[in-house]
Amino acid sequence: MKDAISSLVQKQRNYFYSGETKSISFRKNQLTALKEAIRNYESDILEALKKDLNKGEYEGFLTEIGFLYSELKDMIKNVDYWATPKKEKTPISSFGGKSFVYKEPYGVTLIIAPWNYPFQLAIAPLIGAIGAGNTAIIKPSELTPNTSVVIRELIATTFPEKYIAVVEGDVETSKVLLDEDVDYIFFTGSTEVGKKVMEAASKHLTPVTLELGGKSPAIIMDDANLKLAAKRIVWGKFLNAGQTCVAPDYILIHEKKRRKFLKLLTYYTKKWFGNEALKKRDYPKIINEKHVERLINLIDEEKVFYGGGFAQEQRFIEPTIMMDVTMDDPVMAEEIFGPILPIVTFEHPFEIVDIVRKRPNPLALYLFTESKDHEQFILSNLSFGGGCVNDTVMHLSTPYLPFGGVGASGMGSYHGKNSFDTFTHEKSILKQTTSFDLPIRYSQTKTSLSTLRKMWE
Ligand code: NAD
Numbered sequence: 001m002k003d004a005i006s007s008l009v010q011k012q013r014n015y016f017y018s019g020e021t022k023s024i025s026f027r028k029n030q031l032t033a034l035k036e037a038i039r040n041y042e043s044d045i046l047e048a049l050k051k052d053l054n055k056g057e058y059e060g061f062l063t064e065i066g067f068l069y070s071e072l073k074d075m076i077k078n079v080d081y082w083a084t085p086k087k088e089k090t091p092i093s094s095f096g097g098k099s100f101v102y103k104e105p106y107g108v109t110l111i112i113a114p115w116n117y118p119f120q121l122a123i124a125p126l127i128g129a130i131g132a133g134n135t136a137i138i139k140p141s142e143l144t145p146n147t148s149v150v151i152r153e154l155i156a157t158t159f160p161e162k163y164i165a166v167v168e169g170d171v172e173t174s175k176v177l178l179d180e181d182v183d184y185i186f187f188t189g190s191t192e193v194g195k196k197v198m199e200a201a202s203k204h205l206t207p208v209t210l211e212l213g214g215k216s217p218a219i220i221m222d223d224a225n226l227k228l229a230a231k232r233i234v235w236g237k238f239l240n241a242g243q244t245c246v247a248p249d250y251i252l253i254h255e256k257k258r259r260k261f262l263k264l265l266t267y268y269t270k271k272w273f274g275n276e277a278l279k280k281r282d283y284p285k286i287i288n289e290k291h292v293e294r295l296i297n298l299i300d301e302e303k304v305f306y307g308g309g310f311a312q313e314q315r316f317i318e319p320t321i322m323m324d325v326t327m328d329d330p331v332m333a334e335e336i337f338g339p340i341l342p343i344v345t346f347e348h349p350f351e352i353v354d355i356v357r358k359r360p361n362p363l364a365l366y367l368f369t370e371s372k373d374h375e376q377f378i379l380s381n382l383s384f385g386g387g388c389v390n391d392t393v394m395h396l397s398t399p400y401l402p403f404g405g406v407g408a409s410g411m412g413s414y415h416g417k418n419s420f421d422t423f424t425h426e427k428s429i430l431k432q433t434t435s436f437d438l439p440i441r442y443s444q445t446k447t448s449l450s451t452l453r454k455m456w457e
Helices: 002-018 024-053 057-083 120-131 145-158 171-179 191-204 226-242 255-273 289-298 349-357 372-381 417-422 446-456
Strands: 086-088 098-105 108-112 135-139 164-166 184-188 208-211 217-220 250-254 304-306 320-322 340-346 364-368 386-389 424-431
Touching: 002 108, 002 135, 002 171, 024 057, 024 120, 024 145, 057 120, 057 226, 057 417, 108 120, 108 171, 120 135, 120 184, 120 417, 135 171, 145 164, 171 191, 184 191, 191 208, 217 226, 217 349, 226 255, 226 340, 226 364, 250 255, 250 349, 255 304, 255 320, 255 340, 340 349, 349 372, 364 372, 417 424
Parallel strands: 108 135, 108 184, 135 164, 184 208, 217 250, 217 364, 250 340, 320 340, 364 386
Antiparallel strands: 086 098, 098 424, 304 320
16 A cells, blocks of 8 residues: 555655646636536435435535535636735835745645545545645545545546545555655644644644644523524534534523523424434434444433433434533533534523633634623633634635634644645745845945834834
C-alpha cells in the first residue's frame, strides 16, 4: 500500500508541476464537472446515505448535497476575482516599488473525512482545493463504506487520478497517507485524532486545517423566545440523530424557565418524531455498535424526562431529554455525538461563563436571548468556533461566514471564500524599480539613521 500511495503522490506532484491545475478556466471547468457529477450521482449518494446511516432523502439532500451546490456556485462565480493578485500599499522605505500578494496553490493536498456527513465533509473541502488550483487525495471514512464507494466512483469517472484521487481504507491507510510529504492536510474528525494528524504533519512541517468537535452549549436566557428556542434546538440536536459536530450538545437554561422549556422541547420532539421515533422510516441510525453502547451508558434513567428508549441491535436511540443534570454526570464529560440532550440550569449569567470556560473551547455556541446586553456579555466573554444567536447549526450553511473551531475544536476555517483562502498560500512580492536606488539603507550615517527613525516611528 505504501508504494502505491507514494507513487500516487508523486504522480499528482508531477501533474501539479505541469501547471495545468493553476489556470482559472481549468479550475472553473473542473468545478462545473464536479457539480454535474454530483447531480448525476444524486440518487446513488442518497441511497448510500440511507444504507450507511438510514438518512432519509430530505435530510440527505439538505445536509449533504444542497450545501455543496451552493458552495460550488459561489466558488465558480468568484474564483476569478479571488485568484487575482492583489495590489497592496508600499511603505516609503521601499519608495519606487510596488507590492502584490499572489494567490498560490499549495500543490498536493490531502483531505481526510469523517463518517457523520460522509459525502459533504469529503467534497466541501475538495471545492476549496480545486478552486485554489491544487490536486487532491481524498480519504473517506471507513465507517460509511457505501458512501465511500460512491465517492470513489464519482471522482474516478470525473477526474484523472493524477489530479483528484480517492484512497479508501481504515486508520492504517490514513496513517500511511499522513506519512507522505504532501503540501496541505485538511482533516475533519475527532479532537483526539486531530492531535495525531498534527503530530504526523509536524514531521514534514505540512500546514493543516483541523475541523474537530467539542461540547457545544445552547444557552437560554430568561428573556429568550422559548418556543422558537425549543423548536430550533430540537431540529439542530436530533438532525442525523445528534451525530453532528455542531449539534447543541447540552442546554444551559435559566432556572426560572426550565419547567416551561422542558414542555416545549417535548412538544416539538413528539411533533417531529412521534411517540415511536425508533419506528420512523427515516430516523438515522447510530454509526456502529461501539457508539450505541457508549451512548446507552450516558443515559441515566433517573434523569430521563423524555425518551430514553433504544433498539440496540438495529442501532437506534430515541431522542432523549435528560433533566437535573450536573456537570459531574458522565453525559457532561465528553462530546455526546448522539440524540441525548442534557439540561443544566443556572441562576446567574456568571455561572455560564464558569461552566463553559472550564471545558475546552467548543466548536459552536448557541445563545437564545432578546437582550443586547446578554448577547454582548456571552459573545465577549466566551471563546468558541462560531455559532448563532437565536438559532442552531445554520451558521455553517452559509458560504459568507468562515466555519471552523478554535483551540481544542480545531484550527483554520473554510466555506465560501475561506475555502479558497485555506488552500491558498499568499505569496508576497515587492517589485522594486531599477530606475534608481535610494542610498539610505546602505549609508550608515547618523543622518540616515534619524531619517529612518522619522519614516518608521
Ligand atoms: P475520527 O477522528 O475517528 O476519524 C476521522 C477520519 O480520521 C477517518 O477518515 C479515519 O479513518 C481517520 N482516522 C481515525 N483514526 C486515525 C488515526 N489514528 N490516524 C490517522 N487517521 C485516523 O472521527 P469520526 O469518528 O469519523 O467523526 C466524529 C468526530 O468528528 C466528532 O468528534 C465530530 O465532532 C467531528 N466532526 C467535526 C466536524 C467539523 O466540521 N468540525 C464535522 C464532522 C465531525
